[in-house]
Amino acid sequence: MDGGSELVDILGRLALFADFTRPELEAVAHTVDEEMFSEGQRVLRQGLSGSGFFVILEGQAAISVDGEDRWMLGPGDFFGETSVLTGDSPTADVIATTLLRCVVVPGPEFEQFLLARPRLMYRLLQAEAHRLRTAIEWRS
Amino acid sequence: MAVVEKPFPPGDYDVVVVGSGPGGLQTSYALRALGVRHAVLSADEAPAGMFQRFPVFERLITWTKHDAPFERGTREYEWYDHNSLLADEPESRALVPQLMDRTYDVPSRQEMEAGLAAFAQRTGLEIRYGCRWEATRREEDGLVLETSDGEYRCRAAVFAIGVTEPWKAPIPGVENARHYVDTGSPEDYRGGRVFIVGKRNSGFEVASGLLPWASEVVLASPRPVDTARLGRLAVRARYLNPLDEYSRGGAGALVVDAAIERIERRGDAFRITARGTTWPGELMFEADHVLVATGFRTPLLDLPDLGLATVSDGRVPALTPFFESVSVPGVYFAGNASQGSPGLRKQGLASNSTSVNGFRYNARVLARHLAETRFGVELQRPALDRGQVLPYLLGELAHAPELWVQKGYLVRVVSCNGAIRDEGIVPLEHFVDAGGPDAVAVAVEMDREGTIYPAAYVRVGGRVEEHALPPHPARLFESDAHRRELASLLHLIPALRA
Secondary structure, eight states: OOSOOHHHHHHHHSGGGTTOOHHHHHHHHHHSEEEEEOTTOEEEOTTOSOOEEEEEEESOEEEEETTEEEEEEOTTOEESHHHHHHOSOOSSEEEESSSEEEEEEEHHHHHHHHHTOHHHHHHHHHHHHHHHHHHHHHHO | OOOOOOSSOSEEEEEEEEOOSHHHHHHHHHHHHTTOOEEEEOSSSSSOGGGGTOSTTSBOSSOBOSSOSSOTTSTGGGGGBSSSOOOSSGGGSSHHHHHOOSSOSSOBHHHHHHHHHHHHHHTTOOOBTTOOEEEEEEETTEEEEEETTEEEEEEEEEEOOOSOEEOOOOOTTGGGSEEGGGOOOGGGGTTOEEEEEOOSHHHHHHHHHHTTTOSEEEEEESSOOOHHHHHHOSSOOOOOHHHHHHHTTOSSEEEEEEEEEEEEEETTEEEEEEEESSSSSEEEEEESEEEEOOOEEOOOTTGGGGTOOEETTTTEEOBOTTSBBSSSTTEEEOGGGGGGSOOOOGGGOOOSTTSHHHHHHHHHHHHHHHHHHHHOOOOOOOBOOHHHHHHHHHHHHHHOHHHHHSTTTEEEEEEEESEEEEEEEEEHHHHHHHOOSEEEEEEEEEOTTOOEEEEEEEEETTEEEEEEOOOOTTOOTTSHHHHHHHHHHHTTSGGGOO
16 A cells, blocks of 8 residues: 555556556545445436446446346446447436445546546546447357 | 532434534524434534634634615524524524624624524524444444443434635645644734745745744745636635735745655755646745645545545545535535535635534534434425515525525525425535426526526526526616516416416
């Protein structure tokens, strides 16, 4: 812990922030908000406006569409970016299935957050490409 | 000499409230009004909490307008007076403006302290002063609070202990620097070079206060100051003159985006090494004084040992929409720490729970929730005629102080479950997530450009739909256009159709 905060250490271990120097991680830690959710609490709401970009630090969550759990998420996974980028409401609920700890970038701040961090944007694009490929493979 | 019997001796209570600042006073007042048996314990000797000592430069940032379009003491006037606590009886309302002169539209620390003391006295709130909460343990279906006066057993505890413990960011050498609370007298900084770690309220407050005395003031922290965001906060950004000077190239103040790597003592002075966060490279500063204005934490004592989850480097408890710990049932927070329940944060807008104007309403919401869910108190839910619903909700959108202060956070709910009932003020997050009978909730919200607009959430058959109503340049949310739009939304609920 060379004197830094615990959040900086956790962020530094996530793939999304793998290219970041410590001062850059500190700036991220000061820019994002940290939120915790109890088991069963909704994090993202299908059909309601105003979401954010969430990265899971600890715990598990379920992606649920029309009340049906479709996918599980865990530490290092992120969600919410699709609705923020398209400007639409989320197409799924995300519900904490354990005590869940996240960092969140509020929707209106996401563009600036990414533009200031091209390496993060590239990592995010990579992850989205993987998701797209998985989705295509599933369909075919 | 008369011996004054202290109230609330150690023993069993339904609820124990810890703290006698504005959060504790408002919670106790609301619990008493609902008939919930509770004790109030305070380590202090007098009410007012942090306002007995802070802010350091003795001027608050939250407004109280002496005169307003609404009479003092009315509910509508609360929007113009962000510092008084809430009471049912007229003589205990709007106390802070009565104690302010008209030099400013924000109270001095002394005026605020006097206003809170007057509230405690006029409402006859009982508080056990000089009783320090020291430890906590779980027992059967409740909690035991160990205090300097003995043990208190309770089914639920409400900690209204402020976010007041000085917190220093973990920077090597930070122990050599003074915290904001130990700023002392501005004269001590005459002609000196001052380096301030932190660029939030307290950093700018102290920088502002020292500008007339210091030869140079440097403010530094990793996150840039977002003036657009500051403009959207319900609490005004005061004390921004150091930023103003810096933006204009003034020589007296520097505002730098940098992570502080270390603070070293060099004889009587300091050397600060910083690395840019919005620009590349390293900077060194020499300073005669280093002040750490990185904020405060909630003095949680041993609650983390019970498993209490926190956010922001352990500084704030993580809370549910009804201000209960997300991880330790029965432990609730009121006052400034109620910010630990962030709400939906639509548009990125935070709640206003860090100041009295917001958390006074949170305390009422918490008291109603505790009374109903833990102690079986039947809450008043006045019945409404179908024809009353539209004008009632329009009036709420136009003037309800709860909605205007806690934008996108607290809502007024009218439900239709057989009868049409006013459900009161509840957290928006609860309304959209908890399910329930057909109902409508109205909110005042703010978008990312800072436009304030009314919103309605309509729940039919368990499904919630969100509707933004148009803004109005004079914020007249009772206009004909709003009436028509809201009427058509109410029409979505079968029980409200004519």
